[in-house]
Structure formats: structure tokens, C-alpha cells
Amino acid sequence: MDEQSFTTSRRALLGGAAVGAAAMVPGVASAARSGDIAAIRRAVDAGLGASVQRIQDWIRSPTIAAERHRIDEGVAHMSKLARDAGFQKVRAVPTGGVPAVFATLDAGAPKWMGIYFMYDVKQFDPAEWSVPPLEARIVDRPGVGKVVMGRGAVNQKGPEGAFLAALHAFKASGRKLPVNIALIAEGEEEIASPNFLNAIRDPEVLATMKRCVGVIIPSAGQAPNGNATITLGAKGAVEMEIVSSSKSWGRGPAKDIHSSQFARVDSPAWRLVQALGTLMGPDGHTPAVEGFFEHVRPLTARQKALIAEGARKGSEADAKKALGVQRWIKDETWEQSLERLASQPTINIQGLVSGYTGQGGKTILPHRAVAKVEMRLVPDMTRDDSVAKLKAHLAKRGFPDVEVNVTGGYGPTQTPENSALIKAQQAVLTRAGVPYALNVRSAGxxxxxxxxxxxxxxxxxxxxxxxxxxxxxxxxxxVIESSNPKVAGLVEQTMAYADLLYEIAAQA
Amino acid sequence: MDEQSFTTSRRALLGGAAVGAAAMVPGVASAARSGDIAAIRRAVDAGLGASVQRIQDWIRSPTIAAERHRIDEGVAHMSKLARDAGFQKVRAVPTGGVPAVFATLDAGAPKWMGIYFMYDVKQFDPAEWSVPPLEARIVDRPGVGKVVMGRGAVNQKGPEGAFLAALHAFKASGRKLPVNIALIAEGEEEIASPNFLNAIRDPEVLATMKRCVGVIIPSAGQAPNGNATITLGAKGAVEMEIVSSSKSWGRGPAKDIHSSQFARVDSPAWRLVQALGTLMGPDGHTPAVEGFFEHVRPLTARQKALIAEGARKGSEADAKKALGVQRWIKDETWEQSLERLASQPTINIQGLVSGYTGQGGKTILPHRAVAKVEMRLVPDMTRDDSVAKLKAHLAKRGFPDVEVNVTGGYGPTQTPENSALIKAQQAVLTRAGVPYALNVRSAGxxxxxxxxxxxxxxxxxxxxxxxxxxxxxxxxxxVIESSNPKVAGLVEQTMAYADLLYEIAAQA
Structure with missing residues (x-):
């Protein structure tokens, strides 16, 4: 979307009646829907204080999965939020870890829409904050506007609160929801969702989710320049420790010993270096694990075109500066670098740790060496297949004792550009006057x-x-009240969710 | 030396008149020397209090090179110790670092003997000590005897004090020294002697040292079972950091960045793994650096025989247990393991450090990776040649940017078994009734x-x-006063030095 269209549509986003005036965008919404939208907008405005209060109360009630902090309270709070928003059925779903909360709002509509929430938050250190992190204070942030500040504000209680505010506005304005809603709320997103699939496998959850047109995760998706991105997919990421140790090898010392002994005692550190060496091609970035590329689906012509468009719009110089990078792999072009970012599966070394790691040296022969490694996967690779191939490769190359300890992760995700969900998102952003780009696949x-x-x-x-x-x-x-004309505040964000529900109903 | 001969000679070591009765060992010392020895022994006994006091005062005056702590005081203290012991000429020798102290005691004898001292000590943390580390308290240690406890007590002020006590005893008893003595005392041994060769290169030091029959470093060389070892050599050790960084490579990120970027940004950590891989042979212990073995001198038949003897006397099970090792490299025998320990040059990984080294993982692409590496060298390898070969190898194998930052080290040392110095040591130990073994080469x-x-x-x-x-x-x-009948106290240690000076004069 170029600057001209943004200038036009910025008014749509900002004007008090702008979203209500969606019918101004020709051929998109019916007159009836336009009336509904206007009524909902009035309810959103009227409910703004309550919406902010709802977000603040939630921030004041933190659940931290890593510390198993306030799990029961988190489940209760999430359940009450759902009931208050109109969900008729709400229950906790056991996962083996922190429970999920599943809720359904059956409006008698023909279609179902899935909504993913996370009700847990990341840990925090109050000493590092300028305000107490659990007070959810309203702070005036220069150039940004009035914001609510606290742990979980943007990740993810604020955006989730905006979505709930939309449901409250439907209720308050007496408008019927255009789609039924299935809400699945996770309590351990911040520890990488180790048990979330168990919640999905719950028979009732599974049956209901299967009826959904798609799933959205509410997020505050605008950059300070107002631009949004519709991301069609993301690489998978699998984190692991690759460990060489005397214990599993049956060679080398049980503990670190004097380094002179390396003359006659085997070295797990060298073994790690040699095992790692087999995983990587001579160019230093192409994985050499046997069969690693077997299921890699190449980019389509359309995906390449989208990337080329992204390359034209983006600034290579800015990207290189931000990353502190002088040249891309193989001295490739900007566009090639973006293609790689979207399409290249990787085996990255996050860290190496063995023996003495302090200042200077220390005359030891370490008994153990660890590489912290992460694989990033593209469609149609899967986590389990990739890990199995890595293990088989190490065994075949003579390192069966070198351990691969997976600590977390999941496969890649991809959503078709022509799906109702993506089309609805595009329509809503266009109508809201928010410029956006399609991102083929996030490297994150x-x-x-x-x-x-x-x-x-x-x-x-x-x-x-x-x-x-x-x-x-x-x-x-x-952001509750944006002082940046290009960026939406809570009211506009809420309206975008209301509009999305209509659009899903219309598109799907 | 077997148990029988030890039992006999233990009496020689322990009896009040034992060392004085050196003439009892047939054919070794003349009657005149026997008389001298008896007079010196009386002086050693009479001077014992002063000798202990001298060691204590020295411990109370610590020089710590790493912290440049009390350098001038250390030079002054060392100089006074030398003058008091009879050295006529004493002066500080600039080295570029902490000064050395050079002293000569010209007794008009035909031969010169070199003595190496270190006057610095290692750092210490008083909180870890059971007594204040600088008070040099006399402590009764069960099963050991009366000891002086404090930083530097055994490393190296106690043994050096014992040597000085011998010189004082010569003076006090009016006995002429059988050899002239050149003393070179270093002030930065504990930081790996980075400048000591500069002291040797001082024209006067060099000229005087060249006249010496050999050099000894006073040490307390008995194990709790009373056994001593005459070590004929030691491997050299060169410590370094091998560093792969974006900065020197001109590729990869300037700082750690998000790991997803590895799809298009080069990885210094993988580069380190690949560079290291070229240094090591497939067996995981034989260095693959081009030309690394060029100057390696194989073990002689005599050296192999000494090692075989050591293997017969030593316990493989004890060694494996102490090291926590189940098997030697290549499942070799005990004797082969000892041959390797003496003869195998090594390139050991002391430590690996890159990127994230804490618990779990962190999604970063590190900008730098470091291997802490140490080479151990055997005759006739040299430090400079080995480092040059390592650097040339990395450059030739395509890693000219991977830095080799040598932090310290030196080449191997070897002294011929048939030298006057070694023969004299053997004679003194035999006469003192101390069982000993010849060690071909220390792996340390x-x-x-x-x-x-x-x-x-x-x-x-x-x-x-x-x-x-x-x-x-x-x-x-x-140990000042040994309660272990197999181990010498300060008096006997002092007498061994006196005897060594006579023996050097006789042998050389």
C-alpha cells in the first residue's frame, strides 16, 4: 500500500465515524452491517472505561507458568473473562501441564471462528521497571499516547482485552454475533507451549475447533509508521542440546582432569567438535544431515513474487545496519537474502560450552561438552522427522553416544493466502485504512x-x-489512546475485531 | 628402589647422625667431606630456629605478580635474603615485567652451580583458609608433623628457605662452599614467566649461567610414602585462544542477533567448529596440523625401558581410579598409556565458549566463538615453530581470519640422565635413604x-x-618437623642441599 492510499485511509482509521463509515469503501459491507457497526462503535466508546479496567485487572492477576505461579487463579480469571464476554460454556482443559481454558459462544451463526488466547505472562524483575509491573498504571508516553504499562500489557492481555471488548460491545448494543466463537486459552505459552497440543486433542475441543473457519491470535500488529504485516506462515523451531560426555561415551575422564592427560585419555570436547562437524556442509550454513531437505517444499512463484515485492519496499541498507551485517551468506543479493530468510531450513549454534569458560586458560581436559543448537524448519518438515534424522545421522557417522536432548520446539506453520481468514484480514485492514504487507513466512x-x-x-x-x-x-x-495519527488505539483495535467477525462471516 | 632398600635407608634419613654419617655409604664421600658434613649438620641444627624464622618472614612479605602487588618489596626482600646467605653480588635485573634478582656467590671453587628461585606467590582468598594466609603460623598437622602454613609455604619459599639454610650453615660452620653459586630469582613465575628469558639474556647473567654445571629449583619432592622422583624432562605447554569472530572474518553479525537470521547471515560459531575440525585427526587425539610431528624425537630404548619399569612399579587400577578413566586412548595397555603420556604431543581443548552458555537455550546467532586450546610439546618441538605451523595450517585450510592468540607457554625441557646434575641428585637421594624413580618426562x-x-x-x-x-x-x-618417618623435615632437606653441592663438585 503506497503513501497516497495510506493518507486517505488514515482518516478512515482515525475519524470518530470512520470505522462506522465502512460502507464508504465501495462494495465491501452491506448497509445493514454498516448500521450494526455504527451501533457497536457507540457501545465500544461507551464501554472504553470498562475495557481498560478489564485489561488492568487482568495484568494485576499474573500467571507465570515457569514458576507455576497462580495457576488456579489464572484459570479462574480467564474463565470469568470468557463468561462475562458472553461465552455460554467455559471449562478448564487438563493438558498434563498448566490447564487450558476452553469456551464456546454459540450465537446460532452458521460458522465458527477460532480464537487463541494465552493467559500466562513472562517473568519480570520489578527493579528493572520504571513503574511497578503489576499495577497496570496508565502512563503518558511521549509520541505514543496513553498506554497501560505492566507485565503482559501487549503480550498478550491488551490485544486479548481488545477482542473481548468487541464481544462486550456486541452484547451491549444488542447485536447478534455474525459467527460463533471457540476460544482456547493457553496457560503456558511463555514456556513454549509444551502441552498445548493435548488441549487441542480433547475430544470436545477438537470437534469444535475443527468446525472453525480459522484461528486468530489477537495482537497489536502495527509498527510506529502505522504499517501492519499479514504473515502467512512461520518457520518451525526445535531447540536442543547436543552433548558429548565421558558418561555416555564410556571414554574420557569422569570429571575434568589435568590437561596433560589428553596424551592418553580421550576428549569429549574434541568428540563434540567432530560430531558437530558432520552436521554442517563445507559452506558453513547448509545443513549436511542426511535427508534434511527431503520434505522441503520450494517457494512458489507467488511466494517469490511477494518476497520480491518486499525486497523492493524494504531497505537492504537499513536491514544490514540493524543486524550489524556487512554481507549476506555467499554475498547474495537483498532479494536472495529475503528468499533465504523465508525458505532456508537451518541448524544454528546458539552456544558452545565446555570445560573452562572464564578469562584466560586453565589446564584441564573437560569431561563434557555441549552445543546449544536450534533447527528452523520450513514446510513440510516436521519436528519429529527432523530430530529423528539428526539422531540417525550422528549414529551413522559414528557418534551414537552423542546425545541430542530436545528441550522444546515445533514444526513450521503456513496459512494459504487465499484462505477466508487471510482475505478477511486484508479486507478489514483495507477498510480501516491500515497499510499492510503480506509476509510469506516469518523466519521467527x-x-x-x-x-x-x-x-x-x-x-x-x-x-x-x-x-x-x-x-x-x-x-x-x-497503547490505549494513540497520539500517533498512524497508529490505532484501543477503540479502533476493538472495532477491527468486530469488523473481522463480520468479514469472516461474509468471506468464509 | 624396592621396599627392602628403603627400610635400610630410611634409617639413614632419620637418624640424628644419619646424614652426617654419609661416609657409611661406601665409596661415595671422602673422610674430609664426612667431617665437613658433620660440622654443617651441627650448624643446621643450631640454625634451625633462624631458618624457620627466615621462611616465616618471607611468607609474611608476599609479592603477587598478577596484581603487581609489592614488587619493590619483593625485590628488596629477595636481595636481602641473598646477601644474608653470603652472595657477594646481588642486583635486580629488569625483564620488561617484574624484575628478576641475580646474585653470585663466588667461593673460589672451580665450578659454578645455578639455582633458580621464584619470589612471587599465587593469589589467595583468606576466607578459604583455616589460618590467616600471611601469618606463617606453625601448625601441628596430624600424621604430617609441625608445618609452617601460609601462602608460598611450599611453592616455593619453604624449599628455597631450606636451600638458603644450607648456605647459612656453610658460613656458620666456617666451611668453604664446594661450588660457586649463581642464583637467579624470578618475580612472575605465577603468571607463567612471560619475561624470564629476558633476565637470562642479561649479559652478566648469561655469561655466569653459562659457566654453571646445571640448575636446580629447590622443591619439596617427597610423596607421603617417602618416595621421590627425579624427572628428566617435561613437555612444553603453549596456551592460546582460537577465536572466530565476525570482526576478523568480515562476515556474520557484529553482535549476537536473533538466530532466525542464520538463514542469511554467516555464523562464526560454525566457522570455529570447522576450523577446529581441521586441527584434529579422525581418531580424535592425533593432531592433524601439517608438519606438527616434524621435529618430534622418538623415545630412546633407555627411555622406553624406564617407562616400562615405571609401569611395573605403578598401579594401572589406581591411576584409572584417580583419573576417573575407564580406558586409555585406543584401549591401549598401561605401559602404552605411560609411553603416550611421555611422548605424545597434544592439542587439547580446555574450553569452548560461544553465544549463550546458561541454562536451556536462547535464540541467538553468536558473533564470536572461542576455543581455549593448549598444545603440549615434546623435544625437539619449539613453541614458536608449533604456533607458526598451527597458524599456517589454518590459513592453508581456508581459515586465515581465525585468530590464534597465544597467551603464554614455552617449549619442552629435557635433561640427560647421564648429566652430572642428575648423577649428583641420584647419589644424594641414595645416601639420604630416599627411594626414588627416574621419570623420563613429566606430562605436566x-x-x-x-x-x-x-x-x-x-x-x-x-x-x-x-x-x-x-x-x-x-x-x-x-613440613618443618616431620612426624612421618618416611618423610624428611627441614633439617634433613637442608642437609640434602648441602650434600648436593658437594656431590656436584665431585661429579661434574
Whole structure:
């Protein structure tokens, strides 16, 4: 979307009647829907104070999965939020870990829409914050506007609160929901969703989710320049430790010993170096694990075209500067680098640890060496197949004792561009006057495969306008009232969710 | 030496008149020398209090090179110790680092003997000690005897004090020294002697040292079972960091960045793994650096025989247990393992550090990776040649940017078994009734190459009886009065040095 169209549509986003005036965008919404939207907008405006209060109360009630902190309270709070928003059936779903909460709002509509929430938050250190992280204070942030500041504000209680506000507005304005809603809320997203698939496998959850047109994760998706991105997929990520140790090898010392002994005692550190060496091709970036590329689906012509468009719009110089990079792999072009970012599966070394790691040296022969490794996977690779191939490769190359300890992760996720979910998102953003780009595949990862993979195979993705910052960091915030004309506040974000529900009903 | 001969000779060591009765060992010492020895022994006994006091005062005056702590005081203290012991000429020798102290005692004898001292000590943490580490308290240690406890007690002020006590005894008893003595005292042994060769290169030091028959480093060389070892050599050790970084490579990120970027940004960590891989042969222990073995001198038949003898006397089970090792490299025999320990040059990984090294994982692409590596060298390898070969190898194999940052080290040292120095040591130990073994080459390292290599090419080695413990550790101690009948106390240790001077004069 170019600057001209943005300027036009910015008014649509900002004007008090702008979203209500969706019918101004020709051929998109009916007159009846336009009336509904206007009524809902009035309810959103009227309910703004309650919506902010709802987000604040939720921030004040943190659940931290890593510390198993306030799990029961988190389940109760999430359940009450769902009931208050109109969900008729709400229950906790055991997962083996922190329970999920499943809720259904059957409006008698022909279609179902899936909504993913997370009700847990990341840990925090109050000493690093400029305000107490659990008070959810309203803070005036220069150039941004009035924000609510606290742990979980943008990740993910603010955007989720905006979505709930839309449901409250439907209720308050007496408008019928255009789609039924299945809400699945997770309590351990911040520890990488180790048990979330178990919640999906619950028979009732599975049956209901299968009826859904798609799943969205509410998010505050605008950049400070107002631009949004519709991301069609994400690589999978599997984290592991690759460990060489005397214990599993049966050679080398039981503990670190004097390094002079390496003359006659085997070295697990060298063994790790040699085992790792077999995983990587001579170019230093192409994985050499046997069969690793077997299931890699090449980019389509359309995906390449989208990437080329992204390359034209983006700035290579800015990207290189931000990354501190002088040249891409193989001295490739900007466009090639973006293709790689979307399409290249990787085996990355996050860290190496063995023996003495302090200043200078120490005359020891270490008994253990660890590489922290992460694989990033593209469609149609899977986590289990890739891990199995890695293990088989090490065994075949003579390193059966070198351990591969997977600590977490999931496969890639991809949603078709022509799915109703994506089309609806595009329509809503266009109508809201928010410029956006289609991103073929994020190189970063999220466990969307839970929805897009087996057993559900649904379109899924983050969606939302508005803005926030500081996720996983101090002074996390979420914009309530935007002073930046290009960025939506809570009211506009809420309206975008209302519009999305109509659009899903119309598109799907 | 078997148990029978030890039992006999233990009496020689322990009896009040035992060392004085050296003439009892047939054909070794003349009657005149026997008389001298008796007079010296009386002086040693009479001077015992002063000798202990001298060691205590020295411990109370610590010089710590790493912290440049009390350098001037250390030079002054060392100089005074030398003057008091009878050295006529004493002066500080600039080295570029902490000064050395050079002293000569010209007794008008035909021969010169070199003595190496270190006057610095290792750092310490008083909190870890059971007594204040600088008070040099006399402590009764059960099963050991009366010891002086404090930093530097055994490493190396106690044994050096014993040697000085011998010189004082010559003076006090009016006995002429049988050899002239050149003393070179280093002030930065504990930081791996980075500048010591500069002291040797001082024209006067060099000229005087060249006249010496050999060099000894006083040490408390008995094990708790009373056994001593005459070590004929030691491997060299060169410590370094091998560093792969974006900075020197010109590829990869300037700082750690998000790991998803490895799809298009090069990885210095993988580069380190690949560079290291070229240094090591497929067996995981034989260095693959081109030309690394060029100057390796094979073990002689005599050296192999000594090792075989050591294998017969030693316990493989004890060694494996102490090291926590189930099998030697290639499942070799005990004797082969000892041959390797003496003869195998190594390239050991002391440590690996890159990127994230904490618990779990972290999604980063590190900008830098470091291997802490140490080479151990055997005759006739040299430090400079080995480092040059390593660098040339990396460059030739395509890793010219991978840095080899040598942090310290030196080449191997070897002293011929048939040198006057070694023969004298054997004679003294035999006469003192101390069982000993000849060790072809220690796998551990000390910078003896400063004496045995260019420009001096002298026989050199540690020598001394007595015992201590806790070097570089808390509660360091040195035995003054031994309650263990197999181990010498300060008086006997002092007498062994007196006897050594006579023996050097006779042998050389």
C-alpha cells in the first residue's frame, strides 16, 4: 500500500465515524452491517472505561507458568473473562501441564471462528521497571499516547482485552454475533507451549475447533509508521542440546582432569567438535544431515513474487545496519537474502560450552561438552522427522553416544493466502485504512502448527491493529489512546475485531 | 628402589647422625667431606630456629605478580635474603615485567652451580583458609608433623628457605662452599614467566649461567610414602585462544542477533567448529596440523625401558581410579598409556565458549566463538615453530581470519640422565635413604626450557626432599618437623642441599 492510499485511509482509521463509515469503501459491507457497526462503535466508546479496567485487572492477576505461579487463579480469571464476554460454556482443559481454558459462544451463526488466547505472562524483575509491573498504571508516553504499562500489557492481555471488548460491545448494543466463537486459552505459552497440543486433542475441543473457519491470535500488529504485516506462515523451531560426555561415551575422564592427560585419555570436547562437524556442509550454513531437505517444499512463484515485492519496499541498507551485517551468506543479493530468510531450513549454534569458560586458560581436559543448537524448519518438515534424522545421522557417522536432548520446539506453520481468514484480514485492514504487507513466512517462530498442522489443519495467524512494546522486557506497554495519527488505539483495535467477525462471516 | 632398600635407608634419613654419617655409604664421600658434613649438620641444627624464622618472614612479605602487588618489596626482600646467605653480588635485573634478582656467590671453587628461585606467590582468598594466609603460623598437622602454613609455604619459599639454610650453615660452620653459586630469582613465575628469558639474556647473567654445571629449583619432592622422583624432562605447554569472530572474518553479525537470521547471515560459531575440525585427526587425539610431528624425537630404548619399569612399579587400577578413566586412548595397555603420556604431543581443548552458555537455550546467532586450546610439546618441538605451523595450517585450510592468540607457554625441557646434575641428585637421594624413580618426562609442564634450551642448554630440574601441600590452594603448608618417618623435615632437606653441592663438585 503506497503513501497516497495510506493518507486517505488514515482518516478512515482515525475519524470518530470512520470505522462506522465502512460502507464508504465501495462494495465491501452491506448497509445493514454498516448500521450494526455504527451501533457497536457507540457501545465500544461507551464501554472504553470498562475495557481498560478489564485489561488492568487482568495484568494485576499474573500467571507465570515457569514458576507455576497462580495457576488456579489464572484459570479462574480467564474463565470469568470468557463468561462475562458472553461465552455460554467455559471449562478448564487438563493438558498434563498448566490447564487450558476452553469456551464456546454459540450465537446460532452458521460458522465458527477460532480464537487463541494465552493467559500466562513472562517473568519480570520489578527493579528493572520504571513503574511497578503489576499495577497496570496508565502512563503518558511521549509520541505514543496513553498506554497501560505492566507485565503482559501487549503480550498478550491488551490485544486479548481488545477482542473481548468487541464481544462486550456486541452484547451491549444488542447485536447478534455474525459467527460463533471457540476460544482456547493457553496457560503456558511463555514456556513454549509444551502441552498445548493435548488441549487441542480433547475430544470436545477438537470437534469444535475443527468446525472453525480459522484461528486468530489477537495482537497489536502495527509498527510506529502505522504499517501492519499479514504473515502467512512461520518457520518451525526445535531447540536442543547436543552433548558429548565421558558418561555416555564410556571414554574420557569422569570429571575434568589435568590437561596433560589428553596424551592418553580421550576428549569429549574434541568428540563434540567432530560430531558437530558432520552436521554442517563445507559452506558453513547448509545443513549436511542426511535427508534434511527431503520434505522441503520450494517457494512458489507467488511466494517469490511477494518476497520480491518486499525486497523492493524494504531497505537492504537499513536491514544490514540493524543486524550489524556487512554481507549476506555467499554475498547474495537483498532479494536472495529475503528468499533465504523465508525458505532456508537451518541448524544454528546458539552456544558452545565446555570445560573452562572464564578469562584466560586453565589446564584441564573437560569431561563434557555441549552445543546449544536450534533447527528452523520450513514446510513440510516436521519436528519429529527432523530430530529423528539428526539422531540417525550422528549414529551413522559414528557418534551414537552423542546425545541430542530436545528441550522444546515445533514444526513450521503456513496459512494459504487465499484462505477466508487471510482475505478477511486484508479486507478489514483495507477498510480501516491500515497499510499492510503480506509476509510469506516469518523466519521467527510461533507454535501455529498446533492449529495449521495435524489434526486441525486450519488457517491461523496473529491479527490486530494498535501497538505496544516491551514484550519480555521491562516497561511493557499497550497503547490505549494513540497520539500517533498512524497508529490505532484501543477503540479502533476493538472495532477491527468486530469488523473481522463480520468479514469472516461474509468471506468464509 | 624396592621396599627392602628403603627400610635400610630410611634409617639413614632419620637418624640424628644419619646424614652426617654419609661416609657409611661406601665409596661415595671422602673422610674430609664426612667431617665437613658433620660440622654443617651441627650448624643446621643450631640454625634451625633462624631458618624457620627466615621462611616465616618471607611468607609474611608476599609479592603477587598478577596484581603487581609489592614488587619493590619483593625485590628488596629477595636481595636481602641473598646477601644474608653470603652472595657477594646481588642486583635486580629488569625483564620488561617484574624484575628478576641475580646474585653470585663466588667461593673460589672451580665450578659454578645455578639455582633458580621464584619470589612471587599465587593469589589467595583468606576466607578459604583455616589460618590467616600471611601469618606463617606453625601448625601441628596430624600424621604430617609441625608445618609452617601460609601462602608460598611450599611453592616455593619453604624449599628455597631450606636451600638458603644450607648456605647459612656453610658460613656458620666456617666451611668453604664446594661450588660457586649463581642464583637467579624470578618475580612472575605465577603468571607463567612471560619475561624470564629476558633476565637470562642479561649479559652478566648469561655469561655466569653459562659457566654453571646445571640448575636446580629447590622443591619439596617427597610423596607421603617417602618416595621421590627425579624427572628428566617435561613437555612444553603453549596456551592460546582460537577465536572466530565476525570482526576478523568480515562476515556474520557484529553482535549476537536473533538466530532466525542464520538463514542469511554467516555464523562464526560454525566457522570455529570447522576450523577446529581441521586441527584434529579422525581418531580424535592425533593432531592433524601439517608438519606438527616434524621435529618430534622418538623415545630412546633407555627411555622406553624406564617407562616400562615405571609401569611395573605403578598401579594401572589406581591411576584409572584417580583419573576417573575407564580406558586409555585406543584401549591401549598401561605401559602404552605411560609411553603416550611421555611422548605424545597434544592439542587439547580446555574450553569452548560461544553465544549463550546458561541454562536451556536462547535464540541467538553468536558473533564470536572461542576455543581455549593448549598444545603440549615434546623435544625437539619449539613453541614458536608449533604456533607458526598451527597458524599456517589454518590459513592453508581456508581459515586465515581465525585468530590464534597465544597467551603464554614455552617449549619442552629435557635433561640427560647421564648429566652430572642428575648423577649428583641420584647419589644424594641414595645416601639420604630416599627411594626414588627416574621419570623420563613429566606430562605436566614447567619452563625449564629457559635453562635447558637456547641460549643456555644446561641440565636443569627440580630437586629436594621434604614435603608440603596446598600449592595454589588454601592452607598451603611446608613440613618443618616431620612426624612421618618416611618423610624428611627441614633439617634433613637442608642437609640434602648441602650434600648436593658437594656431590656436584665431585661429579661434574
Amino acid at each position: 517462530s510461533w507454535p501455529g502448527v498446533v492449529f495449521t498442522g495435524d489434526p486441525l489443519r486450519l488457517p491461523a495467524g496473529q491479527f490486530g491493529i494498535g501497538m505496544g512494546g516491551g514484550a519480555h522486557a521491562p516497561d511493557e506497554y499497550f | 609442564s614447567w619452563p625449564g626450557v629457559v635453562f635447558t634450551g637456547d641460549p643456555l642448554r644446561l641440565p636443569a630440574g627440580q630437586f629436594g626432599i621434604g614435603m608440603g601441600g596446598g600449592a595454589h590452594a588454601p592452607d598451603e603448608y611446608f
